[in-house]
Amino acid sequence: MQVKSFEEYQQVYRKSVEQPEQFWEDIANNFLWKKKWDKVLDWNFKEPKIEWFKGAKLNITENCLDRHLEHNGDTPAIIWEPNDPAEDHRVLTYKQLHDKVCQFANVLKNNGAKKGDRICIYMPMVPELAIAVLACARIGAVHSVVFGGFSAQSIADRIKDAECNIIITADGSHRGTKEVPLKSIIDDALVQCPSIQKVIVLTRSHTPVSMIKGRDVWWEDEVKKVETQGNPDCPAEEMDAEDMLFILYTSGSTGKPKGVVHTCGGYMVYTGYTFTNAFQYQPGEVYFCTADIGWITGHSYIAYGPLTQGATSVLFEGIPTWPDAGRLWDIVEKFKVNILYTAPTAIRSLMSFGDDVLNGKDFSSLTKLGSVGEPINEEAWHWFDEKIGKGKCPIVDTWWQTETGGFMISPIANVTPLKPGYATLPLPGVQPILVDENGKEIEGNGVSGNLCIKFPWPGMLRTTYGDHERCRTTYFATYDNLYFTGDGCLRDADGYYRITGRVDDVLNVSGHRIGTAEVENAINMHSSVVESAVVGYPHDIKGQGVYAFVVSPGKHGNEELTRKDIMMTVSRIIGAIARPDKIQFVSGLPKTRSGKIMRRILRKIAEGDTANLGDTSTLLDPAVVEEIKEGAL
């Protein structure tokens, strides 16, 4: 599946466009199927309907686990580094991971889980998180992992939307010096969630918890029961290629987060293929992705993609800056990491600690680097290249999305000539196109426009859970017959792609997607807020910061306290990741006569670019702009 030269890439790419079905069929033949497909692809972007490998039967966990047992059973599948460096790390070989997944799959069955059930997972970054995810897939249950930083309200919203009947969590987690009482957050969420029948709780932090009789059970007790039942195996449920594998909620420009749905066959083929090809993974290499399994990067490139390829994947519970800003480098040295895949925000944050932290660290094992989640600025690119890669490691800048399932535009390590800040070229099978506002294709090079994809790829989303129409309007209705990414993009004179950032009302804060409407809704729930408008502004470390303009007559009591109260409200409603960096109190928002907030103006003010606000003549009350400009933070 790996292309070995740039010429080969060009040939393979051409074939993938001319004969996409043949191309993907050849790739799919590298995987383990219980039954092969009747048809490679059936699609239209109108409804949309996308079906890959229709009629095929498989279980993704047989590809991630069973098929490695014979020759690579003793190869480490997961190397786990705990939050506290004083605690022992753990290694799970493919054989051990297989056994634990089967065991926990039986725990799920004992607790009433069946094929098709939706199971929510809210856990720290411990091996049991990967085990829980794979155990769901083993029995054909659909997992919905919620990142450990989300609030009780966000969890409740997701559980209700997916009608989950089981939730898997832990007593608590440690991230740096912070303790997060996961189970207690779950208890708050469950007040609103009658669909949940069982809560399975892993012991991790020994935080005191309240266990409700009949509903809450300990992970360890349940595993013991399975052990005494003496049936360690759990046959893999036979799944249809288009059966749901998981739901992952992500933010859009309007309303509540939507549940992006990925299915078994296409997602498996796509993550496995893109992982091995883009990173040119070689047997024996140690691969370390610093993301959390709670995000798509962790799903596709800590768990599924690498495991389908028999890779050794490092899972890290902590944060890059604790106990000090050298933590990632210590992990690289400790496990002789060969491939390091991280985010620009982490790179910028570590850069800010200065280069002394790097002294004495051994980076010699590294051969390939990767970046994901947001545009990487050139300064960060060069620092990563020189200080970490020592000028000898290609940087694979992977552009993709929760919805795409896997890498779309990305260099292939040691194959694609690089350009700092560029995701470079589409991977085989990916057909990007730039369009103007009217959906007209912008041809040629040295152009920019809105990035769309014009042909399906196996890893693409199939629907948004419970609301197919929302999937259609969000991604397939903006432009006829195209999947719209929401990103702006430049194609330079050489045909290289550089993603310039979102063109919709989605922010990218530290590589996390946050919808402005979601943050506004949370702010507006505060009793002293009349209305608000949220925009992004350039932030040195986070890429983008959250800037909130808030109309709050009640602020006069104590402005600073109101500001903190609002931040607290956002943390409670969404989670700390969405907390505004700046809150400016204003007497009114700039609106058109029809009542629409002119975000363009607010964006400029937030960016500090007030000299040229453009046309304000359509504003209902132009004076408000002057006031906002003067009070800008």
Ligand code: WTA
């Ligand atoms: C942005 C994360 C520039 C982009 C995998 C996209 C990037 C959004 C890159 C998806 C990159 C992701 N260069 N921008 N290499 N990778 N993005 O769904 O705006 O959390 O639309 O998926 O992140 O974020 P998501």
